[in-house]
Amino acid sequence: MTTSTPRFAEHLSLMHGWLPLLVQLIAVTLLALAVGWRNRRWRLVWLPVAVVAGLILTAMAYWYVTTEGLAGDPAPRRLWAWTTVTGAALVVLIAGWRSAGWWRRSASMLAVPLCLVCAALALNLWVGYFPTVQTAWSQLTAGALPDQVDQAAVVAMQKERRIPDRGSVVPVTIGSAASGFKHRGELVYLPPAWFASDPPPALPTIMMIGGEFNTPADWLRTGNAIKTVDDFAAQHAGKAPVLVFVDSGGAFNNDTECVNGARGNAADHLTKDVVPFMEQTYGVSAESANWGIVGWSMGGTCAVDLTVMHPDLFSAFEDIAGDLSPNSGTRQQTIDRLFGGSEAKYASFDPTTVITRHGPYRGVAGWFDVNGPMPSAPAVVDVRDDMGNGAAGGKAVAHTSDQEAAADSLCALGSSRGIDCAVVEQPGKHDWPFASQAFAAALPWMAGRIGTPGVPSTPLPTPGAGLQATAR
Structure with missing residues (x-):
């Protein structure tokens, strides 16, 4: 038995319009709540570590794309930006778990997959593999x-x-x-x-x-x-x-x-x-x-x-x-x-x-x-x-x-x-x-x-x- 997308979602674009923007706004909001201000050690040690980890992940992804000859056109900058943010969000989740309250932990757990989705949307904008929600679902x-x-x-x-x-x-x-x-x-x-x-x-x-x-x-x-x-x-x-x-x-x-x-x-x-x-x-x-x-x-x-x-x-x-x-x-x-x-x-x-x-x-x-x-x-x-x-x-x-x-x-x-x-x-x-x-x-x-x-x-x-x- 096959399933189908709701009719209202059939022609929703995954490349342009309000849906990708909404996902990005939610991801940014959740990540901001997850990061917080916290203590001095958090700000001076763990936040820089998170950023560096994100940059290392981006460098690895860039190296792979370049050496494998995967692309005809250069990747959009937002792909590398969201790759960096995804890596940073993962460090925030792991390093900040013990010092965070339940609501901040929840925000951290939601922020990581949403940042990953944003990176995937940027990748999709590059290759156009899923133009619409219906195409992706099918x-x-x-x-x-x-x-x-x-x-x-x-x-x-x-x-x-x-x-x-x-x-x-x-x-x-x-x-x-x-x-x-x-x-x-x-x-x-x-x-x-x-x-x-x-x-x-x-x-x-x-x-x-x-x-x-x-x-x-x-x-x-x-x-x-x-x-x-x-x-x-x-x-x-x-x-x-x-x-x-x-x-x-x-x-x-x-x-x-x-x-x-x-x-x-x-x-x-x-x-x-x-x-x-x-x-x-x-x-x-x-x-x-x-x-x-x-x-x-x-x-x-x-x-x-x-x-x-x-x-x-x-x-x-x-x-x-x-x-x-x-x-x-x-x-x-x-x-x-x-x-x-x-x-x-x-x-x-x-x-x-x-x-x-x-x-x-x-x-x-x-x-x-x-x-x-x-x-x-x-x-x-x-x-x-x-x-x-x-x-x-x-x-x-x-x-x-x-x-x-x-x-x-x-x-x-x-x-x-x-x-x-x-x-x-x-x-x-x-x-x-x-x-x-x-x-x-x-x-x-x-x-x-x-x-x-x-x-x-x-x-x-x-x-x-x-x-x-x-x-x-």
């Missing part, structure tokens, strides 16, 4: 997904030619015989058009890959992917690509970067387990021209990497704020952590090296999304010709993030090797709301590019057209 309680049905219902609907108004999301168990990769359950979205015949039409497929810390359901709960594709299908008489939401990590915090390495053969799972399963189970097209990949953050790096390594399987990718290459810290840390210290294995999964070694590509295209300033400036598009040069009349723009530099470098190199590509800049931060926005913007292009029936093929964005674009 994720934490494993609530039902949008459009979710079981396989038996899908089979019955298809045999009876019951074409639903919206698509259906089916939890699936994909084997690992080819890869040996231990993974969690994955998900498949079937558009209304899939139910039109038995056997089903050989529809195109998009592989959906999330970020470094992920579950296969993230694109559905946090990335709003199902509403986006349902809306798209409704505008095209039920026609849309099939989507498969894959598990690239095997666990929430197992950063594989979609490679074969020390953390598992993730690449083999995606190419040798998932692709055949989709073709055999749901009758999707086996042609590379009908397969695309969409990835966010780490998944964006995966989208480029898998496509350029396997143009026989995939013909289009959308890289949403991915890196230049697999990234698990510094370059040497990545080689050590993912490839057991092997430079050769790292090179075999480095998109720049792969593209350079491959030579000319045919029929491969890519859309690179990078996040830009938040003010209401127009989106910026950098389109490359087949020699890797910028569009005629375009102007150079300085880049400020690793993702922007990576997109420009990969698009320029790819274009010189026959990959049709564009770099699209839209307002936003390196977070899930930006990923959701980017997927919605590129879906019409991706669906047309991989041959969705009834969906016209549209060109990549050009300066002055679509997305209110301007030349770089």
